[in-house]
Amino acid sequence: DAKTTQPTSMDCAEGRAANLPCNHSTISGNEYVYWYRQIHSQGPQYIIHGLKNNETNEMASLIITEDRKSSTLILPHATLRDTAVYYCIVRVAVRGSTLGRLYFGRGTQLTVWP
């Protein structure tokens, strides 16, 4: 049960901003949203996470709506190396443990073209 919905694929011109949407309408108050990406034949790579405030780091920005039912990952200046599958994940707490499960859905295949 991935608990998130993402488009199957998107594309973007190199140098432009890539905006990847994610719906998580059943998210509960203490669940964080995580974004990972997976470049072909590599392991997933952490990008960013957030709870309710917008977040930015050296890789991307994360915009979470006020009702927290959806979010958008923004790659401000996409490059060819950003071509990957992007996963939006809601962390689920494991009962009796601080260890959070991450459910990876099918993600969004982002293709950046020259």
Next chain:
Amino acid sequence: DVKVTQSSRYLVKRTGEKVFLECVQDMDHENMFWYRQDPGLGLRLIYFSYDVKMKEKGDIPEGYSVSREKKERFSLILESASTNQTSMYLCASSLGGGVAKNIQYFGAGTRLSVL
């Protein structure tokens, strides 16, 4: 940088063989995970461990076992490999504790083919 190292990138085994997939992390992380990834099915959690000698079943533990004798090493064992275990296997680790510490870092993966 966190480094999660999987012992092999590619592995070919025969049906019925016992297979060991090894994973080592160098950041003193408490939690370690084994996933498999198949086309159209995404990543599925096989087993995880939150401490030495501790293990928990994930979503698809059947046909697998794990071992964590040292904090830095987490092994996935296929007791008797079968063709339906042909897959990409991914190991991950996380520090544990608060939410930021639960960021999982992944190895490059082992592509296992069982013939």
